[in-house]
């Protein structure tokens with residue numbers, strides 16, 4: 001079976017409910033590239049869609065070189081970003097494609113077990129996956145699938161935290177001094193992949209690398225899912241070829257045609273001023289702006305909103321989501337949130353505080369066990385750059401009008417324990 | 425010059441570290457502390473031939489109550 005090279009790809013056949021195994025096989029076929037899988041994956045140049053954009057083939061190579069008969073594939077559909085919906089959307093439209101990809105990956109590294117991790121908060125998704133696994137069980141072939149439902153936290157989706165949970169029921173990241181680092185579930189080497197990455201592997205395993213590369217750019221091939229929220233007609237998940245201009249992605253989603261700024265990559269991502277809307281949506285083009293595709297998240301913030309206020313709310317929430325294992329993260333992030341609040345309100349010598357905020361960003365950067373604080377620092381630094389004029393306004397006591405508005409554009413969950421946040 | 429020289433960096437496990445700051449007292453040349461008392465370690469590799477620094481790095485490693493520090497050796501041309 002061949003597939004046309006038009007979109008949608010991984011969202012092919014999506015309707016209101018998940019495809020059953022039979023429907024899935026009718027839509028996508030059952031023929032695979034077989035033994036050429038590893039070569040095809042390597043040639044496809046697929047990058048991980050979870051946030052780090054690491055080459056999947058390299059990860060697979062690393063795991064292949066490990067000894068052990070009981071390797072594990074961990075499919076990560078935790079989606080810790082409150083503004084990200086792509087993995088959930090994917091699992092509720094075609095769970096079997098994700099499972100297919102995981103199965104191909106298991107064959108490549110020689111794994112016998114596949115752990116599918118979905119946060120227990122999304123009971124519908126858990127149910128969809130359960131059903132899909134049950135359908136496969138009836139066939140009595142293929143590797144063993146296990147459904148895991150860790151609690152939902154921002155850092156719980158970080159791969160070392162996920163593996164930590166599989167081992168010890170703790171959703172906290174682990175310190176990994178030497179990278180690349182091989183994670184272990186029990187004593188078995190584990191390959192952790194994002195659910196969307198796994199779905200793309202499922203496509204490459206069927207249609208091959210040349211087909212995959214028909215969309216996208218040479219460095220970022222293929223299509224990708226983006227969750228678009230904020231000032232849009234309706235929050236959606238779109239499948240777009242990498243390298244499309246941001247402007248056309250936004251237009252397709254029915255976004256505000258003249259926004260103020262765009263948050264790319266999620267809460268640990270970066271702001272992009274709306275004047276750069278014509279940039280191509282792929283890592284190599286976004287790099288000069290300090291942004292990246294990350295976990296495929298776009299939040300549109302319209303003119304009239306206060307970028308500093310939006311950032312402050314994100315940072316406060318992110319500080320609360322720190323697993324509080326590392327000092328620079330546990331103390332530093334609340335301090336950043338506090339400094340931002342001071343700048344926002346223009347109270348208590350804001351200029352001094354602004355300088356302190358910049359210094360603290362530099363001090364915190366890179367000093368946690370995981371990348372959580374680095375992401376927040378990146379967000380704050382990009383906000384100070386993109387909303388430079390607004391920051392000046394706040395510091396000089398002439399804040400923008402948006403600061404008094406109660407309308408927020410970046411969806412931030414309510415803090416559980418706001419009073420505990422400030423540790424000073 | 426491309427002689428191979430051994431270098432070292434001091435590395436801290438941020439999860440183990442409790443921020444008592446002993447390392448700063450034992451190796452002030454290599455370790456500073458931030459405002460919360462957690463170590464900021466000089467990331468530039470230090471030459472192992474600098475025996476005084478190597479000695480204080482070792483002191484810090486031994487003196488850390490949480491055993492969070494270790495010396496990582498880097499060999500390569502300078």
Ligand code: SF4
Nearest residue numbers: 323324325326329368
């Ligand atoms: S850096 Fe922060 S989130 Fe990451 S392990 Fe340390 S305390 Fe937890």
Ligand code: SF4
Nearest residue numbers: 441442444445447488
């Ligand atoms: S001595 Fe050890 S525990 Fe104390 S601050 Fe230094 S690294 Fe952290």
